[in-house]
Amino acid sequence: MRKVDFIITTDRSMMTNHRGKEFLGFMTTSPPIGMPENLWRWIAAPKVPVDEWGRPRQAPYGLRKIEAALQDAGFSAEVIDPDYVKKYITAAKAVLIGHHDYFALNSPSIEYWMLTGKEPLNRKSFLSFIETVAYYKRKYNPKLKIVVGGPAAWQWLYSPTYLEKFMVDTIVEGEADRVIVDLARAIAEGRKTPRYILVGPRDVPGLDEIPVIKGASVNGLIEIMRGCPRGCSFCSVTYKAIRYYPLSKIEAELKVNTSNGVKGGVLHSDDVPLYGARGVTPNVDALERLHRLVKRYYRDFTWSHAALATILYGEERFKLLSRLADLILDENQEYMGFQTGIETGSKRLARRIMPGKSAPYPPEDWPEVVVEAFKLLHEKLFIPAGTIILGLPGETPDDVVKTIELVEELRPYRSLIVPMFFVPLGSLRGEGWFKPIKMTIEHAELLREVMRHTAYWSKDIISRVYMKGIKYTPAKILLIRFISRVEKIAEAIKPEDILYHVENVTGRQAITMTA
Amino acid sequence: MPQDVASVLHHDYEVTITDCNINPRDVVDVFHNLLKEKGTRFLVKVPKGRFVDCLNIIKRIHSTFIFISLTVIEDSVDAVGVEPIIVKPLKEGEGG
Ligand code: SF4
Numbered sequence: 001m002r003k004v005d006f007i008i009t010t011d012r013s014m015m016t017n018h019r020g021k022e023f024l025g026f027m028t029t030s031p032p033i034g035m036p037e038n039l040w041r042w043i044a045a046p047k048v049p050v051d052e053w054g055r056p057r058q059a060p061y062g063l064r065k066i067e068a069a070l071q072d073a074g075f076s077a078e079v080i081d082p083d084y085v086k087k088y089i090t091a092a093k094a095v096l097i098g099h100h101d102y103f104a105l106n107s108p109s110i111e112y113w114m115l116t117g118k119e120p121l122n123r124k125s126f127l128s129f130i131e132t133v134a135y136y137k138r139k140y141n142p143k144l145k146i147v148v149g150g151p152a153a154w155q156w157l158y159s160p161t162y163l164e165k166f167m168v169d170t171i172v173e174g175e176a177d178r179v180i181v182d183l184a185r186a187i188a189e190g191r192k193t194p195r196y197i198l199v200g201p202r203d204v205p206g207l208d209e210i211p212v213i214k215g216a217s218v219n220g221l222i223e224i225m226r227g228c229p230r231g232c233s234f235c236s237v238t239y240k241a242i243r244y245y246p247l248s249k250i251e252a253e254l255k256v257n258t259s260n261g262v263k264g265g266v267l268h269s270d271d272v273p274l275y276g277a278r279g280v281t282p283n284v285d286a287l288e289r290l291h292r293l294v295k296r297y298y299r300d301f302t303w304s305h306a307a308l309a310t311i312l313y314g315e316e317r318f319k320l321l322s323r324l325a326d327l328i329l330d331e332n333q334e335y336m337g338f339q340t341g342i343e344t345g346s347k348r349l350a351r352r353i354m355p356g357k358s359a360p361y362p363p364e365d366w367p368e369v370v371v372e373a374f375k376l377l378h379e380k381l382f383i384p385a386g387t388i389i390l391g392l393p394g395e396t397p398d399d400v401v402k403t404i405e406l407v408e409e410l411r412p413y414r415s416l417i418v419p420m421f422f423v424p425l426g427s428l429r430g431e432g433w434f435k436p437i438k439m440t441i442e443h444a445e446l447l448r449e450v451m452r453h454t455a456y457w458s459k460d461i462i463s464r465v466y467m468k469g470i471k472y473t474p475a476k477i478l479l480i481r482f483i484s485r486v487e488k489i490a491e492a493i494k495p496e497d498i499l500y501h502v503e504n505v506t507g508r509q510a511i512t513m514t515a
Numbered sequence: 516m517p518q519d520v521a522s523v524l525h526h527d528y529e530v531t532i533t534d535c536n537i538n539p540r541d542v543v544d545v546f547h548n549l550l551k552e553k554g555t556r557f558l559v560k561v562p563k564g565r566f567v568d569c570l571n572i573i574k575r576i577h578s579t580f581i582f583i584s585l586t587v588i589e590d591s592v593d594a595v596g597v598e599p600i601i602v603k604p605l606k607e608g609e610g611g
Contacts, residue, residue, distance in 0.1 A: 157570060157574050158574065174584075194586045195566040196566070197524070197587075198577065198583070198585040200582055201582050202556060203524050239582045
């Protein structure tokens with residue numbers, strides 16, 4: 001029997017390549033709507049191919065980093081598909097689990113949960129998976145350590161019932177590339193382990209301590225930098241040192257992916273066009289070299305995130321987007337998608353909570369920066385998925401009205417807009433997740449506007465650019481049918497109905513379901 | 516420093532909590548003072564088997580300070596009546 005000391009894994013909502021379409025991953029953050037759960041799962045989170053030992057051909061990038069760090073340190077550690085975990089349990093020392101949103105408490109899961117009153121797929125999938133792992137531990141290997149980490153690690157602190165029920169030994173929060181090796185050593189030597197580790201900004205790994213992945217990542221995602229200089233007050237990324245991967249390291253990961261059959265990918269950073277920059281002025285040379293390199297390996301690729309101010313300023317000063325579009329868009333790639341933060345249409349709020357988001361433009365120009373950047377992106381065939389935040393600290397009804405006006409102004413530009421509720425962690429204790437934000441009629445109107453915008457453009461994006469080719473036809477038909485339904489609802493619904501629904505039906509149901 | 520603390524993180528201060536029922540705000544006050552002394556990396560000891568009971572305190576620290584490093588171990592004794600919070604500065608190299 002093959003033995004692995006450290007099983008690195010997660011549930012099916014994460015261990016999937018979403019049919020090669022990262023944006024289908026959003027479906028795992030919602031409960032099934034308008035179709036049976038099995039069909040919803042089939043579209044959003046199909047199984048990934050595995051080898052004879054249950055090792056997935058593609059795995060989430062964060063899990064690959066942990067695997068690489070442990071293998072580099074000489075440990076027997078492998079990413080294992082959730083369906084194969086049982087085979088390794090008896091002989092393993094630990095199961096290391098990562099996730100983006102264990103209990104659906106992050107955006108957009110929490111919004112879908114609140115609006116529908118039903119548990120999102122990612123939460124259901126994870127709870128059933130961890131229940132099984134805890135059962136294996138109890139039955140086959142009581143000494144097995146269960147370690148949880150990843151971007152949603154903090155959620156365990158707010159879920160004491162699950163922490164005990166699923167016998168979690170250690171929570172690791174923050175950049176774990178370095179700390180995981182020491183933790184594994186302690187586990188291997190049978191020493192006592194901490195219950196919680198938070199890796200703060202002073203302890204983040206240096207570039208040479210960040211390992212190169214050993215196996216392919218889901219949809220070819222690779223990191224190009226860590227950190228962001230913009231200093232938004234609600235974001236912890238900004239406290240970390242900025243580290244740009246050298247091109248040699250990026251190329252090494254591109255090689256790992258392409259040698260495993262990956263043909264396209266995602267460049268991951270909190271602001272890709274700031275790669276190699278000093279402050280907030282883009283470094284055109286570094287960006288062109290980066291994109292040329294990636295294009296040598298990937299037929300097509302997208303960015304994970306980009307800031308609108310970087311895009312607009314880069315174009316005004318260096319024709320940056322035009323130059324990058326020339327490098328990226330070709331016969332293999334017709335568009336470029338990425339996520340970006342709009343957050344608010346209020347100048348007042350922008351100045352208060354994210355004064356650096358618009359830099360080098362003043363925060364007073366923020367709505368114009370957003371509109372001009374969206375216009376430019378539309379022209380260049382770049383498709384942003386912009387987030388807006390409801391309930392930011394100090395928000396007034398007038399601020400929300402400004403955001404509604406901004407969303408209306410963005411209507412002509414091909415894009416998705418995703419609403420998020422601001423949830424201050426400090427006030428969540430034992431109260432359930434939905435109390436901190438009091439939905440107002442303005443919020444309801446904003447939600448309706450966003451639904452209209454996103455339904456309108458989703459149909460266009462799915463049918464014209466995103467899901468081309470015969471193999472996507474069944475999923476595409478189902479999705480278009482679903483979006484048409486949402487579009488009809490969005491056209492007919494009144495803000496009062498949304499408010500009543502959330503306050504009296506779905507929100508209440510959601511509150512009673514939280515741990 | 517106990518040999519069994521598994522962390523590569525170095526700590527500036529060791530904060531021992533002997534009573535999980537103390538007001539989390541008192542712990543936050545202690546941390547504020549230690550931050551003034553330029554401490555940002557903390558080893559927090561909670562009573563054996565009481566991590567979950569101490570979560571209110573850990574959550575409060577977690578949500579108040581977003582720029583600190585923290586290692587929480589179950590190591591102190593559950594001793595209501597003695598000092599509920601004991602702070603010890605650690606020398607460079609200790610706590611790792
Ligand atoms: S621009 Fe984005 S990543 Fe940067 S600090 Fe603001 S929210 Fe965080």
